[in-house]
Amino acid sequence: MKLFAICAGVALAVDCNDGNNGGCSHSCKSGVCECPTCWVLTDDDMTCQPEAGRASISCSSAGMSISVEPCVVDPASSITLVDNTCAAVTDDDGNYKLATALDECGTEYVVNADQDNVVFSNKLIAGAGLRDGIIVSRPLAMAFECEFSTYYEDVQLNYTADAGLVDVSFDFGDEQPDAAFFSYGLEFYTDDSYDTVFDVENDVVVVGNTIYAAIENLVPVDGLVFTIESCTITDDSIGAEFALIDGQCPNSIVSGAVDNLSDAEQVRFSFMSFLFPGSGEESVLNFSCEVVVCDSSAADTVCSTDPGCTARKRRSASAEEAYTFTASKKVTFRK
Template sequence: MSVYLYFPKADCFDGNNFGCSHFCTGSICSCPPCWVLGEDGKTCRFEAGKAQVVCSANGAEVTIDKCAVPDVDPATIHLKDTACSATEENENTWKVVTGFSDCGSEFGYSGEKLNLQNTLMIGPSIVAGRQQSRKYKIAFSCSYNDDVQASSTIRANDVLFEGVRFDINDAQPIDFSFGFDLDFYKSKEFTTLASEGSFQPGSPLFVKVSPTSALSEALEFSVNKCTVKDQAVSQLADILDSCPVTGTNFEWLQSDRSAVKFSYKSFIFAASEETAIIELSCNIKI
């Protein structure tokens, strides 16, 4: 009795396109313009810079170079929610935008980080009624620090951080940190900045902590710790540590999504110079 074993040879017509994500010719995978073949020799990915994600205080934005999606209807380039489809940013680029709570985005804790997740769907290339490429999808995410810090001396300053940009196929290089300002004001009306001059120890200081740009409606923040420092003498003291510290005359004046305002009784340290510059820093929970 003879036994014959037959092993089908995998090729471009094996029903799985030889495992190629895009084109297959002679059992060799290849990619369309503006894509490159991955290390596995089968999966195409966007060329560097051709499809990028920007994580910001408002959510996420995906930009795609038109050369990577030729003859693809922009209505078929969308996120999980098909209503969030591509719009033309310029003559060379499509753009898709999502907030924290729309377009099918999922926003919440993943491990110890705040995380926004969604999926970019790209439809097929259609030429003269003929479909010439597959549909495909790419998951992406944005990670956010939920603990940030704002600080200032009596001379306040501003810091603006616009976003973290990276290729959609790559890992996010750093977590996005929301920007916050901490400013001193001359009175509880919070109309005039105390950006010049000095304070008399024992007098009240009025402080406003606010985001550098308006937060999404999906987000809130709180101030949970504030510390006064004199760097010159390496001394510090808390005025808020979840609850106001006794003896500081700490008083909440406003707390909502737009700003946290409070006052406290100013002081310097026994070792401080009479003209010491005192720094106030506050920890913020998103």
């Protein structure tokens, strides 16, 4: 491909007859790349992208979506995602919108352990434009991505909150301003059937009783599983702290047990309720659990390797392709 630059401030000159459209993403005329209406050239003078405000992307644990003004894609014969059964709808503003869960409509993901993120991707695919029975524009593929953070030092997610469903939105072509995040929560149950939720707002736990708890994925994504890395119980009124689970291993002092090492939807654990010396007759204890999420197809992750709890060994599996979240909840204990 023949390319050469000319004076600063002048568009890059290209060879429109090189058999590759001069490298232009859209039209190549008189040695320069041109864009259709509602599109502009990017800094490389070869690639067109929608004008600012013409197309936007939204990311959340509920899924990802792209919205475009009609002038960006008209007169397309069809507008779909990679899975062509996922077609565009027209929203209240008259824009075309395509939405998908993170594991549907041909969406793919890549875990970048070295960058602490996982990136989900799909494409808006517009069929060739037709007018009066003739093709007037080529098919179009607009790739878009959503980045999810892979590590959080201090995120407190309450099970009843919808924090994980909040959109991170930005213009197509711009960098995503903030990483999106998945939704995990901590729940308590009345017994080992895990059928009836314990009312932590109104009921109290008597010391010595068995507590049944679970970390739950509020919006599971096909291909991702998680494990409980740690759980800490604190009495903030006296500054006391107890490690219930550490390095995936439950504390035997309180008969701690973890039912399943990892799962896509729910990891269960149990322990004997207790109070700290110096705690009141009735004390509110805070539970904070760290969750590590893994690609289920990756080998030797913390989600697939036995942590060796009987020997109190720290897991040796690589943390690659894993990322961390935190969930918390408060429960009232009574002597």
